[in-house]
Amino acid sequence: MDDGRPGEFELIRRYFAPLAKDPGSLGLTDDAAVLTPRPGVDLVLTKDMLAADVHFFADDAPEAIAAKALRVNLSDLAAKGARPRGYLMGLALPADWTEGWVARFCNGLAADQQAYGVHLLGGDTIRSSNGLQVSITAIGEVDTGKAVRRSGARPGDILFVSGTIGDAAAGLHARLDPDFSRVHDLTQDEERHILNRYLLPRPRTGLAGPVTGFATAAMDISDGLIADSAHMARASGVGLSIDLSKVPLSGALQRLKMNARHEFMRCFNGGDDYEILASVSKDKAAAFQKAAAAAGCPVTEVGLVEEGSGTVRLHDAGQSLDLSTGGGFRHF
Amino acid sequence: MDDGRPGEFELIRRYFAPLAKDPGSLGLTDDAAVLTPRPGVDLVLTKDMLAADVHFFADDAPEAIAAKALRVNLSDLAAKGARPRGYLMGLALPADWTEGWVARFCNGLAADQQAYGVHLLGGDTIRSSNGLQVSITAIGEVDTGKAVRRSGARPGDILFVSGTIGDAAAGLHARLDPDFSRVHDLTQDEERHILNRYLLPRPRTGLAGPVTGFATAAMDISDGLIADSAHMARASGVGLSIDLSKVPLSGALQRLKMNARHEFMRCFNGGDDYEILASVSKDKAAAFQKAAAAAGCPVTEVGLVEEGSGTVRLHDAGQSLDLSTGGGFRHF
Numbered sequence: 098m099d100d101g102r103p104g105e106f107e108l109i110r111r112y113f114a115p116l117a118k119d120p121g122s123l124g125l126t127d128d129a130a131v132l133t134p135r136p137g138v139d140l141v142l143t144k145d146m147l148a149a150d151v152h153f154f155a156d157d158a159p160e161a162i163a164a165k166a167l168r169v170n171l172s173d174l175a176a177k178g179a180r181p182r183g184y185l186m187g188l189a190l191p192a193d194w195t196e197g198w199v200a201r202f203c204n205g206l207a208a209d210q211q212a213y214g215v216h217l218l219g220g221d222t223i224r225s226s227n228g229l230q231v232s233i234t235a236i237g238e239v240d241t242g243k244a245v246r247r248s249g250a251r252p253g254d255i256l257f258v259s260g261t262i263g264d265a266a267a268g269l270h271a272r273l274d275p276d277f278s279r280v281h282d283l284t285q286d287e288e289r290h291i292l293n294r295y296l297l298p299r300p301r302t303g304l305a306g307p308v309t310g311f312a313t314a315a316m317d318i319s320d321g322l323i324a325d326s327a328h329m330a331r332a333s334g335v336g337l338s339i340d341l342s343k344v345p346l347s348g349a350l351q352r353l354k355m356n357a358r359h360e361f362m363r364c365f366n367g368g369d370d371y372e373i374l375a376s377v378s379k380d381k382a383a384a385f386q387k388a389a390a391a392a393g394c395p396v397t398e399v400g401l402v403e404e405g406s407g408t409v410r411l412h413d414a415g416q417s418l419d420l421s422t423g424g425g426f427r428h429f
Numbered sequence: 430m431d432d433g434r435p436g437e438f439e440l441i442r443r444y445f446a447p448l449a450k451d452p453g454s455l456g457l458t459d460d461a462a463v464l465t466p467r468p469g470v471d472l473v474l475t476k477d478m479l480a481a482d483v484h485f486f487a488d489d490a491p492e493a494i495a496a497k498a499l500r501v502n503l504s505d506l507a508a509k510g511a512r513p514r515g516y517l518m519g520l521a522l523p524a525d526w527t528e529g530w531v532a533r534f535c536n537g538l539a540a541d542q543q544a545y546g547v548h549l550l551g552g553d554t555i556r557s558s559n560g561l562q563v564s565i566t567a568i569g570e571v572d573t574g575k576a577v578r579r580s581g582a583r584p585g586d587i588l589f590v591s592g593t594i595g596d597a598a599a600g601l602h603a604r605l606d607p608d609f610s611r612v613h614d615l616t617q618d619e620e621r622h623i624l625n626r627y628l629l630p631r632p633r634t635g636l637a638g639p640v641t642g643f644a645t646a647a648m649d650i651s652d653g654l655i656a657d658s659a660h661m662a663r664a665s666g667v668g669l670s671i672d673l674s675k676v677p678l679s680g681a682l683q684r685l686k687m688n689a690r691h692e693f694m695r696c697f698n699g700g701d702d703y704e705i706l707a708s709v710s711k712d713k714a715a716a717f718q719k720a721a722a723a724a725g726c727p728v729t730e731v732g733l734v735e736e737g738s739g740t741v742r743l744h745d746a747g748q749s750l751d752l753s754t755g756g757g758f759r760h761f
Contacts, residue, residue, distance in 0.1 A: 146519035187478035227559025
């Protein structure tokens with residue numbers, strides 16, 4: 098190109114083609130990817146779109162932006178019990194993109210491809226009308242009929258979550274307010290932890306097996322535990338009861354819970370957790386917990402499925418909490 | 430929402446869910462779509478991303494923007510010989526979006542879903558950091574092993590194109606320059622034709638069958654006939670020879686060719702045609718042409734595949750033309 102930056106085909110050759118190891122990608126030299134489905138599997142398809150200054154900061158490390166764009170999709174696959182197979186990526190580059198930025202972005206993808214066993218299958222690169230946008234469609238595989246939906250929770254089931262809740266939202270607040278950690282007395286380690294959880298989701302791909310093996314319903318937590326519990330409750334036509342005192346919290350969130358209750362609830366409901374919420378029938382609960390721990394993704398019992406019609410009750414060691422003040426995070 | 434516009438879930442319920450008739454979409458109420466592949470088929474996956482003021486004008490009719498975003502993907506499927514099955518859509522809405530705009534956009538999708546037999550499977554709606562962007566991933570099916578690639582053209586094959594070439598690029602120029610039609614003496618009908626071809630690509634989905642039945646290589650023409658011929662020539666390791674006097678032209682382009690040779694070449698190479706370029710072995714050429722006509726997408730012989738290494742020769746009734754001046758359209 099006149100400005101010395103590589104054109105689209107040169108970008109593909111230098112940076113994207115090395116990410117496309119699946120023969121179905123046709124080396125990114127064709128109009129489309131061609132996949133031969135393995136016999137006995139369903140394909141699980143998910144698409145998340147991320148925009149600068151909405152889902153990440155434009156000056157975040159390019160490697161981290163790439164990882165986040167891929168991981169939020171892998172999180173959706175894990176929640177359905179699907180093993181990642183590949184992804185297509187649409188990349189809208191702002192006017193001032195540089196080759197160095199693209200190189201680092203692709204390094205981030207390469208590292209995650211290796212970590213999660215997934216390959217680039219195809220995509221499109223365009224000039225953005227303004228800021229950077231990344232649109233990834235991820236494709237996973239699950240044994241035929243075994244995809245786990247949001248709609249299968251039944252009264253009597255036990256509710257589990259993976260990891261800890263609220264860290265990413267706290268990390269976002271710490272990012273936006275340089276005084277956040279000082280005001281709330283967080284240690285350096287605690288601050289580092291929450292900032293990192295905002296920057297880099299950790300999709301619980303290890304839970305795909307335990308989820309298909311044992312869960313009656315599952316979803317990933319992106320809008321906040323309470324908001325997403327309501328989604329599951331509505332899809333399943335049940336009520337969910339969550340005991341806040343059982344929800345696993347990092348050191349940072351425990352400190353917030355003690356010292357700044359309002360701030361805590363804001364983070365707790367803030368979303369971007371990318372943990373798994375799953376319901377499991379009582380007789381399989383112990384086996385689920387054991388399988389999850391064995392997969393390196395321990396899960397914690399946080400509540401129960403009850404009769405109901407899409408309602409969520411939150412209580413803290415027996416005391417009812419008012420949910421009207423804390424909505425989930427809106428990505429839109 | 431505070432501003433009276435529907436939130437994401439309300440948008441899904443009112444506008445997107447009615448487009449999601451395939452049971453695999455799970456009514457758009459889950460994290461992902463689940464598809465059970467039909468036995469004996471490969472899946473063809475393609476992703477094109479369109480941005481306001483890059484691929485369309487922000488003030489184009491919302492129905493037309495929707496149609497274009499879907500159709501450019503259907504064109505890729507047709508070029509591989511795949512029948513459309515469904516699509517996922519990422520929609521990044523600008524700050525000033527209105528519910529009426531979304532309603533019209535979805536009307537455009539609904540009309541094309543009916544026309545092309547395809548359904549919405551899933552997606553994501555986000556706030557754009559600036560202008561409207563639409564990212565569609567389309568999924569098609571083709572009998573196992575039958576997807577047609579760019580790389581199969583062999584010396585001796587005959588080259589065909591569908592439709593006419595150069596109209597969309599001329600339509601773009603007419604859009605950008607209100608004097609274009611007057612200066613080039615186009616009739617009102619001719620002007621209407623080129624404007625419409627820019628606004629609304631016509632994916633040659635009817636050619637999917639003839640392409641898998643007879644073509645050795647195929648692709649859709651989005652970067653311009655010459656630029657895309659070069660892509661096919663490189664992928665196939667051959668040379669292509671195109672006879673401009675045989676390339677089908679609309680009345681508008683014929684007039685440009687006669688009266689304004691430079692402008693003609695600019696449109697001819699301008700891209701956005703979304704016609705099919707296919708190579709067919711000599712002994713199947715007549716059958717291909719017959720099958721295409723029967724499918725309602727007549728094709729025209731425009732040249733030959735020769736020995737070569739990625740080269741394209743353009744001549745006009747025997748006279749060699751210099752290609753160094755006319756590159757394809759860059760979407761990036």
